[in-house]
Amino acid sequence: MKEKELQALTEDISLSFFQKSFKHRVQFNNRLRTTGGRYMLQSHNIEINPKHYEKFGREELISIVKHELCHYHLHLEGKGYKHRDKEFKSLLAKVGGARHCQTIPEQRNQVRTVHYYKCSGCGIQFRRKRRVDTVKYVCGKCNGKLKKIE
Template sequence: MSVSSVSVDLYSEKQLQQLVEEISLRFFDKPFRHRAFFNRRLRTTGGRYHLQSHDIDFNPKVLEKHGMEELIGVVKHELCHYHLHLEKRGYQHKDRDFKELLKQTGGSRYVQPLTERKVSYHYYQCQDCGGMIRRQRRVNVSRYVCGSCRGRLVQVTKND
């Protein structure tokens, strides 16, 4: 199975294993001898390399939301961790070896967002100076005052 001819259909575990093995040989000139699998419990990360077992699990949402190209970037990223760790070289994100190998292979540094993050805000208005204050967490208005004039705060409703 060629990397470029792979469809965007949801992969089976066997197809994912073949893809990871092929990318490993093609871009790293080294075989991938462990297990690659999907893990639906991953939330914000695209993939995870396990130091003890040397297995790699991938978030299926990467393929579902962003397609094959993004998944291939994540596979390359995790294979950088894999091969560098087995060679006893710097495999962490902060290490120069990791950054250089990631750049050489064209792996992705970060995965595109996988979840929609909607932040709601609480709005407060000072009764003395009329200043508006926006906070992610609620504020106890009987305890806190305006930072500019020390006036009393009142919660107001405002759509962002």
């Protein structure tokens, strides 16, 4: 699907389900990893993860577009547009959008690197998902130097 088709689909969904026009841009964003789409508060544009369309098809795409259009229309009207808001939940149920998108199988099984550090002062060991700069950071317990464990 091309971005022109996505734009036309979004405008059509907006008119038929919300009875309001969509006046901004919708585009695919390959960098999205953990979400099916996102609504940009500043520009009012919508970004869609193309991997969800490729893996799950048109119905999943429509569901994601409905979800993002709920954010869009509620935000422009000054109503509760966040996931926890009552207005958002009721509008989403009314139009039949998905609360959560499906998980892409390849992303679920990715191997995550884990880093282990040991304090040279008190000997406590730390497990971190992200690398720690051992020159900049010290042990939170005793202010001792951290050393990476291989």
